[in-house]
Amino acid sequence: MMNTRQLNFVWVVLMLATLATFAIGEIGERIGIAGPLAMAALLAISIVKGRLVMLDFMGLRGVKFFWRGLMIGWLLLVSALIAIAYWIAAR
Amino acid sequence: MERHPDITAPHAGPAVAPPGDLAIWFFILAELLAFGVFFAAYAFARARNVELFNEMQQTLDRPAGALNTVLLITASWCVARGVEATSRARSATGARWLAGGILCGGGFLVVKGVEYAAKFGAGINLSTNTFYMFYLSLTFFHFMHVILGMIILIVLWWQTRQGLYGPANMNGIESGAAYWHMVDLVWIVLFPLVYVMR
Numbered sequence: 106m107m108n109t110r111q112l113n114f115v116w117v118v119l120m121l122a123t124l125a126t127f128a129i130g131e132i133g134e135r136i137g138i139a140g141p142l143a144m145a146a147l148l149a150i151s152i153v154k155g156r157l158v159m160l161d162f163m164g165l166r167g168v169k170f171f172w173r174g175l176m177i178g179w180l181l182l183v184s185a186l187i188a189i190a191y192w193i194a195a196r
Numbered sequence: 197m198e199r200h201p202d203i204t205a206p207h208a209g210p211a212v213a214p215p216g217d218l219a220i221w222f223f224i225l226a227e228l229l230a231f232g233v234f235f236a237a238y239a240f241a242r243a244r245n246v247e248l249f250n251e252m253q254q255t256l257d258r259p260a261g262a263l264n265t266v267l268l269i270t271a272s273w274c275v276a277r278g279v280e281a282t283s284r285a286r287s288a289t290g291a292r293w294l295a296g297g298i299l300c301g302g303g304f305l306v307v308k309g310v311e312y313a314a315k316f317g318a319g320i321n322l323s324t325n326t327f328y329m330f331y332l333s334l335t336f337f338h339f340m341h342v343i344l345g346m347i348i349l350i351v352l353w354w355q356t357r358q359g360l361y362g363p364a365n366m367n368g369i370e371s372g373a374a375y376w377h378m379v380d381l382v383w384i385v386l387f388p389l390v391y392v393m394r
Contacts (some may be wrong), residue, residue: 109280116273123269127262130392147388154269154384161274162377163214164370172214175225183232183385190239191393196248 115161122154144191146182155180198331218373224378227341233383234337235389238330245326250394252327260311261391264304265383268342271300272380275349279373283363290369294353297376301346308339331390338382345379348372
């Protein structure tokens with residue numbers, strides 16, 4: 106069951122995470138977050154964001170693991186494929 | 197032997213099925229699979245054209261992409277608040293939250309439209325290069341999903357305003373909301389992948 110405080114908290118976290126993603130794009134190289142580190146940070150941020158959307162906005166937090174597993178599994182699989190492709194590109 | 201399904205203890209453990217209709221969740225999984233393949237194709241195409249992709253990515257409007265992330269996430273938050281209010285029999289409040297979600301979704305379409313207009317105005321099209329082929333087709337595929345999501349939200353808003361949904365009838369609104377959140381979820385991966393990661 107959702108409650109408003111949790112939903113508001115998740116929205117704030119998602120906004121801050123979006124700011125972090127944008128900041129990596131704008132000033133990442135100047136503050137030493139570039140290349141593989143930036144890639145890993147961006148993927149980690151989107152996994153955190155996606156997981157919160159699934160659990161709280163989509164309401165999967167209290168649901169059987171099967172559904173959370175499928176959804177979060179998709180997120181992890183896509184992130185892993187992107188990471189592999191970037192690793193190949195960086196070699 | 198007669199079997200009695202246990203329908204008397206809804207809080208006995210984790211819910212068996214996610215909120216909304218089970219059919220929408222299979223639809224969502226199919227959509228996620230399609231977007232997942234598209235994302236992987238982009239990343240591996242980039243691996244073969246790293247310099248082109250890195251150079252072309254610099255020509256994208258990153259602030260517009262970030263603004264659109266804010267708009268979609270805020271729309272998702274509004275829709276979640278709308279569902280929550282409706283589930284507590286406050287459907288008038290729920291409808292107002294859904295209207296907020298529709299406004300943010302509309303904002304996304306406007307910002308993306310301005311971005312497309314700038315790119316098309318600069319003479320960019322699907323055959324410009326591999327990066328723009330991916331950028332245009334991937335974002336337009338998502339754009340179409342936002343439009344479908346908006347249609348669903350407008351129908352939900354109208355029905356919620358009419359008092360169709362409430363604690364005893366959440367299936368339709370939860371299903372539509374889940375679809376909208378999927379559209380948000382896909383953009384959460386798309387924005388860093390296409391606009392930022394290099």
